[in-house]
Every structure is written in C-alpha cells, then in structure tokens.
Amino acid sequence: MTSQVRAAPNQDQFAAETDRFRRELLAHCYRMVGSAHDAEDLVQETYLRAWRSYAGFEGRASIRSWLYKIATNVCLTASKPRPIRMLPSGLTGPYDGPDRPPIPVPAGEVSWLEPLPDTWIAPQADDPAAVVVGRESLRLALIASLQHLSSRQRAILLLRDVLAFSAAETAQILDTTTAAVKSGLQRARARLDDLKLDLEPAELLEPTDQRARALLDGYIAAFERSDADLLEQVLRSDATLEATPFRDWQAGRVMCIHILDAYVLGTPGDWRMIPTTANAQPAAAVYHRDPAGVLRADGVVVLTATTTGVSQVIKFHDPTLVATFGFPKVLSR
Known part of the structure; x- marks a missing residue:
C-alpha cells in the first residue's frame, strides 16, 4: 500500500472515517477496564489523540487497526495506576458462616466491576454498515475473568481471540514482536483455563429470547410482590447471588432465597424494577x-x-448506574 501523509486535518473527513468505529472501541475499552464510565472517558481520549495525529496517518494500516492501537495503549496506560475491578465471587468463596445480613466492604477497599448498557454499543438502525459488537464477548462472566489477567495479557487475548487480529497485527498494535504475542496469548489462555470458568454455557439464553424475558419478569415480580415463592420458580438449584459492595455471596437456590427473603425483599411495594439489558444479558x-x-x-x-432457569444474579448497588442506563433517579409512581 502506498503511504500518503495528509496535507491538513479535516474534521468532517476525520468523523466520516472514524465515527463508525466508536461503538466497538467503547466495547473494547470496557473489556479492558471493566467500567462503563471509565470506558467512555477512554474512548474520548482515544479520539482526541487520533485527531491530533490524524494529519500524520499514512495509511500503512487500516483506520480501524490504527484506532485500536491508540485505544489499546490508552487503556494500558490508564490501567497502570488503577486497581483491577472485581465482583464478590472474585474475592472469596461463597459465604457459609452464621446467618447474618451481608456486610459491605469499606468504601475504597475494592474497585467493583460495572455493567455496560447494551444501548451504548448497539448499532444505529440507520447504519447498516456499522460493525456489530460480539455480544458473547461482553458477558459479565468473561469481563470478570479478564480481571485475573495482567493488562497486557488482557489486551493480547482481546485483540487475538475476540477481535480476530492476526499475531502480526497485534504485535504492531502493541509495539512488540509476534513471538511475544504468541507467548502472551498462550499464558492468558492457560490462566483462564486454570480458573475453570464456564464462560459460554450451551444453555445460555439471549435476552431477546422469550424464555429469558419470562425469567426476568418472574424475578421482577418476586421483588415487587415480596414473594419468595416466585424466586423458587425462577432460580436454578445451583444459582448464585452476589451484590456489590458486599464481600459475601451465596451459592445454591436455598441460600439465595433465604438471604433475599430475610434481609432484602421487605414488603410488597418496596421495590420497583424496569426491564433492560446489560452485557448481552437480561437486566x-x-x-x-x-x-x-x-x-x-x-x-x-x-x-x-439459561434454559433451566436463572443461574446467576448480580446486583450492582450504585444509584448512579440507573441514570447511566437512561432511567430517572426517581419514579413518579
């Protein structure tokens, strides 16, 4: 390919060439850092750096790979001073001690994983050329597991296994060698294998599946009616329940229902829930x-x-997330 330095930056041309990649770059940054808010900031920084260097873009690589190079390095730089984001199940095993209400982790002690609104990465209806972000690559189980990798291993795994860049392309993005990429990918895969996580269970339902919506409706009804018996119909026998910012989490339907019934459900009318989707899951x-x-x-x-019920419930106790998903802070009724 013949390289050609651009004479001068042009805002309209820059937008025409780069805006269509914004959603997938947001998804990439989210996978890297585990926070929707941080990912949004990192994408803004990516586009700022891209604009500043746009005049010098010589076309030796595609616009897409050039943007991924910038975004990945922005994320790697941002990850250095920040603690990794976790879920309670990433801190310890399920709680099996004396009966008591969940105890929150002191503020600032743990950085918690955040959910990603599906609307943030969904392609615009009027843009058939937009790249559709792989839904399976955003599920919370995968995002949580990635936190167990070093930031560089995480980048290599995402670029190779999720985004399907070649080893040579990945090496170029990360300013390293192909051999280093292959070695890093091998270590990243081995680490995930050691965790023995079932990241893509065969019985998983898409949030658009009527069965998934029925399970979500059942879960919502259980809370709004304060009806623990409804939870019995929704949760699998091996279901898990975890909530930030609490260290304790529960394994098994009996324990999950007990905690919810004893300390959470309250009385009918205490809770109201509005259906949505996050991380390609019902929410x-x-x-x-x-x-x-x-x-x-x-x-x-x-x-x-799943086809046999809800296998995992993760509650993110953060009121600001509701606005992130496009809903009001207060309901009128």
Missing part, C-alpha cells in the same frame, strides 16, 4: 422506596438466564 433498573414513600434509584441487577 433491570432497580428502585427502592425510601421512608418518605419515594421510589429512588438503587442500582442495576443483571441475570444469567
């Missing part, structure tokens, strides 16, 4: 009624729906 924006009777944003819950 809901959660509201809780305060002492004054006002339904205020409480967080987001994400379900892993």
